[in-house]
Amino acid sequence: MTETHATTGTDAPVFPPGRYGRRRQPGRRRPLLVALLAVALVAALGVVSLRLYQQYGDPTYRAEVITYTEITDEQVLVDFRVTVPEGGRAVCVLRARDRAGAQVGLEQVTVTASPGQRHVTTRHRLATSGRAFIGEVLRCRPAA
Template sequence: MTETQTTEGRVPETADVTFPDGRYGRRRAPRRRRPAVTAVLLVGVVAAGLFAAWRLSELYGQNEVSERLLGYDDSVAGQVDITFEVYKPAGEGATCAVRSRDLAGAEIGYAEVAIPADGSTRVEMTYTLSVEGEPNTGEILRCWQPD
């Protein structure tokens, strides 16, 4: 065992290692760090991410109109009574899509229901949907503000 080696065969950090010339290629000088370029790129990536999040929330974010299914009654042949409530801005109307499906999951009835504009923010409504077959469900798909 030599003076510069430890028992594990490693060279201690204090030893100055020199490699034979030409054997491992020429050594490169350390690259200059550019913190300004890194900072500008980081700010650009963060700004692009924030812009994408804002744009996607504008397109697909929370709507001002929300809905909730309260129940449905399919006891009468050929129709389903769907009871639901809609929360909307006061003084504005809304449109809601309702549907019914059979046991196989096929859509057997669909309608778009207009909610009138009035001063209330909560409207409870029962809509009678005509169906073509034996219904299994009554659903409210979504509500939106008309253009």
């Protein structure tokens, strides 16, 4: 009695012709398309990182909240310190939030350093639309 083998010697399956559509050749790749997609991704990430740096990342203009006091339903008094280049000016964005985290006040404040001064301490009364829980400085950037 002889043995019959149901499979052929190759590892690829054999399908009846015209039954399952057109088969792709294995290993066919498009290196140009992959390279173009990689370049586009790197460019998009570069644009996003540049935008975020311009908005949040300038270390020359740094702010820190010292304290926030006199909290009422209409205001909060924010004391903060800004580091700017000597004699420079900065525009800082102040925000007040309520206990739930909702924004109840937002203002832009211009801070000017005297000649030879790098650190400016400022007190600003921030108007609010409800009772604030916290006063904070979001960011500072060069004044135009």
